[in-house]
Amino acid sequence: MSSIRIGGIEKFSIVDFPNRMAAVVFMQGCPWRCPFCHNSHLQDVNAETNIVWRKFLDFLEQRKGMLDAVVFSGGEPLVQENLVQAMEDVKAMGYQIGLHTGGYHPKRFEKILPAVDWVGFDVKAPFDEERYKAVTGGIADVARVLESLQMLIASRKAFECRTTCDPRFLNTDDIYTIADSLKNMGVKEYYLQKYRKVPSDTDTTDGQCLALVEDEKLLLYLRESFDIFDVRR
Ligand code: SF4
Incomplete structure (x- = not known):
């Protein structure tokens, strides 16, 4: 059984x-510091937490037949070294696996992709080093994000991309730029x-x-650019 930190x-x-119908498990730890983060208590990977992975598996055992899936969210799940094993533990119980990620760690992403059934991929900014850094507290490496996203597209797994519209960091032109990049890469679903x-x-x-x-x-342009597009409020 894997050891994994849950927040x-x-x-x-x-x-x-x-x-x-899914249970969501919020992983402890995130390397980024997005100014619009509502989960800042999950950022420190070493923060105290009393939620035990074994107990979560016991909960899933009891919910068999009532839930379809488990979503690994965060924080940033790719921080966890034992994520592959944790996903395999859950998959072996018959659950589908969802993942919410910003794609910060492509090597780990490559390892877990075979176990994943659906991915919600956060696109923080236009794919430019400085812009990406500005939205992630000066930390993200845009080349790594792009590597993960390209891997996801090539995998043919079900996924969506989504962008949080913080007007302190993004303007209308940025969303057009992001949308054009995603469309050119072959992304079909965007929010x-x-x-x-x-x-x-x-x-x-x-x-x-x-x-x-x-x-x-802008919304009309996005509806025309993607097979599926919507706004989440
Ligand atoms: S990637 Fe998500 S969890 Fe991490 S700082 Fe940004 S918004 Fe918060």
């Missing part, structure tokens, strides 16, 4: 894996996520939070 659990979700203000953000107005996800010209 939280959601026992039932219908929004974290499309068309599946814009409304920015929900973090407590430290006292300046951004409600109107600014909505501006990108209510830009009708």
